[in-house]
Amino acid sequence: MEVVERIGAYAAGELTEVEARETERLLLEDPDHRRTAEAYNRMFVLLSVMQQEAPEAPRGVVNHAIRRAYVSAFFRQAEELLGGLSRAYTSAFVYYLGLRGDAAGHGGT
Amino acid sequence: MAEGVPDLTRMIANDDNFLPLKAAGGDVAAFARLVQIHSGLVYRVALRMVGAEEAQDASQEAWIRVWRNIRHFRGDSAFGTWLYKITVNTCLNSLRKERRRETHETGDEFLQLPAPPGGEDDPEAATLSRERMGEVVEALKGIRAEHRAAVVLRHMEGLSYGEIAQILEVPDGTAKGWASRGRASLLLRLVPETRESGDGKRAS
Numbered sequence: 001m002e003v004v005e006r007i008g009a010y011a012a013g014e015l016t017e018v019e020a021r022e023t024e025r026l027l028l029e030d031p032d033h034r035r036t037a038e039a040y041n042r043m044f045v046l047l048s049v050m051q052q053e054a055p056e057a058p059r060g061v062v063n064h065a066i067r068r069a070y071v072s073a074f075f076r077q078a079e080e081l082l083g084g085l086s087r088a089y090t091s092a093f094v095y096y097l098g099l100r101g102d103a104a105g106h107g108g109t
Numbered sequence: 110m111a112e113g114v115p116d117l118t119r120m121i122a123n124d125d126n127f128l129p130l131k132a133a134g135g136d137v138a139a140f141a142r143l144v145q146i147h148s149g150l151v152y153r154v155a156l157r158m159v160g161a162e163e164a165q166d167a168s169q170e171a172w173i174r175v176w177r178n179i180r181h182f183r184g185d186s187a188f189g190t191w192l193y194k195i196t197v198n199t200c201l202n203s204l205r206k207e208r209r210r211e212t213h214e215t216g217d218e219f220l221q222l223p224a225p226p227g228g229e230d231d232p233e234a235a236t237l238s239r240e241r242m243g244e245v246v247e248a249l250k251g252i253r254a255e256h257r258a259a260v261v262l263r264h265m266e267g268l269s270y271g272e273i274a275q276i277l278e279v280p281d282g283t284a285k286g287w288a289s290r291g292r293a294s295l296l297l298r299l300v301p302e303t304r305e306s307g308d309g310k311r312a313s
Contacts, residue, residue: 005289008296012264014285039300043292046245047264050157057152061165065148065172066141072176073137 007033011040129188132179140179143188144172150189151196157261158200160250163207171199186275193266194276197258204254248298256291263288 003026009015010023027033125146131139148168155167174195182191249257255277262273274284 002293004293004296008292009289012292036296039296040292043245043296043299044264046241050242050245051265051267053153054149055153055156057148057168058165061152061168061172062144062148064169065144065176068173069137069140069144069176073135076135 003033004036007036008040011037011044129179129182129191130184133182135180140176143175147189147192148172150192154193154196154261154266155200157246157249157265158197158254158257159203159207160246163203167200167203168196170203171196174199190272190275193262193268193272194278197262197276201254201258208254244299245295248295251298252291252294256287256294259284259287260291260295264292 006015006019006023007027010020010027015023027037125142128139128143128146132143151171152164152168155164155171159167175192178195182188249260252260258277259273262268262276263270268276270281270285270288273288274281277284277287279287
């Protein structure tokens, strides 16, 4: 793991006890590393503030999603209904033409 | 109904926890309620993943995918995790398309993250700066999409690495590595001087 990433994990509190002690030693030895740790801390403060922000979705997004679902459900149901009707008519027609030997399911004796 | 016995039908009808399963069964009203409840989450993630210009389109696309796929939702994972997964995947696809459209890289421009006016140890001063948050959002755009997703989910949504791994469909270690590399890239973009601190140095 690169030093910058290690310092990031330290600032995020994600290191084990031993790793944290090693990283603290690095920070004590090198002022550049300390500046990096401070920069991470500032960045995490900003990220945590952004985490608390709750921007609302534009009304248009919500309406669009709901409208699409209703339209799609309508077409799905219409398709099922028409499909069912068409299957029923085809079966009736086949039966009428006598193409199916006996009533379905009864079997010949 | 006998007194003291809960009316399960009414409980299910009124309980938001059952909405995903009701929507999975084709109940559009339940889906509409889900959209109203979770639209903030989807938009927020999209905003951070793809930026303000694309966030609206990405959110709409994510909800279309949710509706298209919700019949397969069986409740094996939390609905929130499932929703995050669809949203993040939609954003990643949008970023891939955008990347193909782009003819040049703009990621090498660095932004500045100046010290807060109240000094290094003044987190309150830092929190007040809208400008700096804008810089974070801009800097996020410059880092690799998967790393960005991991940073957003970890540091802006507060999810565990286990949850992030589930959403991104990678092992826990990969999710952790992506978040680690993502926040290092983010820092380098915000504070280019830190590059000197990390250049060529590896932690022992």
